[in-house]
Amino acid sequence: MKLGFGLYRHMLTVDNYRFAKQCGATHLVIHLVDYFGHAQKDEDSNQPVGKSEGWGKAGIGTPIWSVEELIAIKKEINAQGLVLEAIENFDPSHWHDILLDGPKKKAQMEDIKQLIRNVGAAGIPNFGYNFSIAGVASRSQGAYARGGAMSVGMEGVDETPIPNGMAWNMVYDENAPEGTIAKISHAELWSRLQYFLDEIIPVAEEAGVSMAAHPDDPPMPYVRDTPRLVYQPDLYQKLIDMKPSKANKLEFCLGSLSEMTEGDVYEATDQYSKQDKISYIHFRNVVGKVPTYKEVFVDEGDIDMIRILRILKKNNYQGVLIPDHTPQMTCDAPWYAGMAYAMGYMKAAMKLV
Numbered sequence: 001m002k003l004g005f006g007l008y009r010h011m012l013t014v015d016n017y018r019f020a021k022q023c024g025a026t027h028l029v030i031h032l033v034d035y036f037g038h039a040q041k042d043e044d045s046n047q048p049v050g051k052s053e054g055w056g057k058a059g060i061g062t063p064i065w066s067v068e069e070l071i072a073i074k075k076e077i078n079a080q081g082l083v084l085e086a087i088e089n090f091d092p093s094h095w096h097d098i099l100l101d102g103p104k105k106k107a108q109m110e111d112i113k114q115l116i117r118n119v120g121a122a123g124i125p126n127f128g129y130n131f132s133i134a135g136v137a138s139r140s141q142g143a144y145a146r147g148g149a150m151s152v153g154m155e156g157v158d159e160t161p162i163p164n165g166m167a168w169n170m171v172y173d174e175n176a177p178e179g180t181i182a183k184i185s186h187a188e189l190w191s192r193l194q195y196f197l198d199e200i201i202p203v204a205e206e207a208g209v210s211m212a213a214h215p216d217d218p219p220m221p222y223v224r225d226t227p228r229l230v231y232q233p234d235l236y237q238k239l240i241d242m243k244p245s246k247a248n249k250l251e252f253c254l255g256s257l258s259e260m261t262e263g264d265v266y267e268a269t270d271q272y273s274k275q276d277k278i279s280y281i282h283f284r285n286v287v288g289k290v291p292t293y294k295e296v297f298v299d300e301g302d303i304d305m306i307r308i309l310r311i312l313k314k315n316n317y318q319g320v321l322i323p324d325h326t327p328q329m330t331c332d333a334p335w336y337a338g339m340a341y342a343m344g345y346m347k348a349a350m351k352l353v
């Protein structure tokens with residue numbers, strides 16, 4: 001097991017690589033989607049929540065990330081003694097019609113395939129994605145964690161239909177016609193995933209990249225009037241079985257799994273690590289289940305994190321764990337303090353088991 005650290009696009013700086021290294025990380029997971037808009041301040045380093053209009057604009061008109069761009073980032077990371085383990089998430093502007101079954105679906109699929117070839121050519125072994133129309137939506141923010149630390153959670157589901165021109169909680173077309181996106185069934189969403197996996201997995205296999213699926217966050221059957229895919233632990237097995245391949249893997253989010261109403265996070269950890277299906281792990285803790293849960297400090301939630309590590313060790317899990325999100329601590333650097341706290345806990349816990 002390896003200790004990793006996640007960084008958002010606007011945080012890909014030498015100082016932040018050093019911060020990760022100082023926290024004990026050996027590996028990095030990076031986001032290249034600019035969820036926040038450019039030139040944001042440090043206090044916005046927290047994960048975005050967003051309202052009905054979503055997080056903001058997708059990278060409209062931007063090309064897919066090139067090999068040169070990826071290698072340049074990787075070199076900077078390697079120069080600080082860190083390994084670039086994964087890229088997390090597609091830009092909605094690059095794959096909205098794959099999610100929505102729109103007219104640009106085939107062209108976007110070709111672009112996404114090239115992107116995965118680029119990721120492989122840059123020597124980056126994992127690509128995390130979240131096959132979801134609404135994306136990470138319907139969350140709230142509040143003083144949910146110990147000592148009144150600011151965090152995110154869910155207090156009931158947002159049923160507002162999604163306007164045209166929006167997917168994955170971001171706007172990809174500002175000039176879209178009035179109205180909302182078409183209502184679809186779970187079966188239709190799974191068939192869209194089947195198309196995506198049938199197309200991408202052979203390319204990923206050849207490129208030496210594992211496609212790592214994040215479960216739904218939050219894991220509700222419907223959010224914003226759209227169906228969700230992996231909102232119970234067993235649905236992960238369905239995703240794996242529909243395209244058997246060593247490149248079809250999971251971005252295993254303990255927090256999201258624990259928020260699910262069925263199953264058991266320990267059994268799920270055992271089930272998927274035993275099959276060697278875990279690409280990397282989001283190691284975070286929560287209190288409660290959908291539609292009412294809170295993200296909390298790593299040591300105060302429902303999950304016995306040490307028990308999780310023991311299961312992973314038993315099944316010889318060799319991959320990376322990153323903190324995912326943490327509550328913000330009351331000080332001059334709320335995000336950094338929260339992350340450093342989680343990293344120290346993880347480093348000690350990993351040594352203990």
Ligand SMILES: [Mn+2]
Binds near residue numbers: 214282324
């Ligand atoms: Mn996660």
